[in-house]
Amino acid sequence: SQQGEEDPQALSIQEGENATMNCSYKTSINNLQWYRQNSGRGLVHLILIRSNEREKHSGRLRVTLDTSKKSSSLLITASRAADTASYFCATAGLTGGGNKLTFGTGTQLKVEL
Amino acid sequence: EAQVTQNPRYLITVTGKKLTVTCSQNMNHEYMSWYRQDPGLGLRQIYYSMNVEVTDKGDVPEGYKVSRKEKRNFPLILESPSPNQTSLYFCASTPSGKGYGYTFGSGTRLTVV
Numbered sequence: 466s467q468q469g470e471e472d473p474q475a476l477s478i479q480e481g482e483n484a485t486m487n488c489s490y491k492t493s494i495n496n497l498q499w500y501r502q503n504s505g506r507g508l509v510h511l512i513l514i515r516s517n518e519r520e521k522h523s524g525r526l527r528v529t530l531d532t533s534k535k536s537s538s539l540l541i542t543a544s545r546a547a548d549t550a551s552y553f554c555a556t557a558g559l560t561g562g563g564n565k566l567t568f569g570t571g572t573q574l575k576v577e578l
Numbered sequence: 579e580a581q582v583t584q585n586p587r588y589l590i591t592v593t594g595k596k597l598t599v600t601c602s603q604n605m606n607h608e609y610m611s612w613y614r615q616d617p618g619l620g621l622r623q624i625y626y627s628m629n630v631e632v633t634d635k636g637d638v639p640e641g642y643k644v645s646r647k648e649k650r651n652f653p654l655i656l657e658s659p660s661p662n663q664t665s666l667y668f669c670a671s672t673p674s675g676k677g678y679g680y681t682f683g684s685g686t687r688l689t690v691v
Contacts, residue, residue, distance in 0.1 A: 570619065
């Protein structure tokens, strides 16, 4: 069963602009993670935010988490053509040691020159 | 280099012919998992293993088997593949406990005709 739902499903922006993707989920979580996938390749872990954190930064990435609304956002600042990929949020639940990740359906980001 | 290695990368097979997709990780991770990715459905967990000889069903286990005889290896077995198992498969691993991201393999694109 899917836990996360990303919004929008697809996003097209110009290089240098910021890209924002949103994720909503249904049940309580231990942490939420964001991954990037380039065209049919393996997913790459970008950032993890714990349920007691509200905001986290990593380079050009900024993630926020609002557990009261069960939502998260991923902001990519000053986007580059190389950022073109699909982005997935994934939630780790409270049981099973917190290892099981449930993924959303992803946002396809296209950054044009 | 820390990695998860899947083989083969591409596989075309016929209905009913048993096959195995191998997965190996060199990071001494306790937790390993198999996912399938289908358009519009995101990634869905097939099976997971919390350690050697400890495996359990994920969300879509029907038609699949796994084993975990050694910590580094977690093969996925399709005893009698059917066309609805045509998909992109990913193996992933992570340390046990909470708060770690997954490392994914490069994927296996399976076509069952």
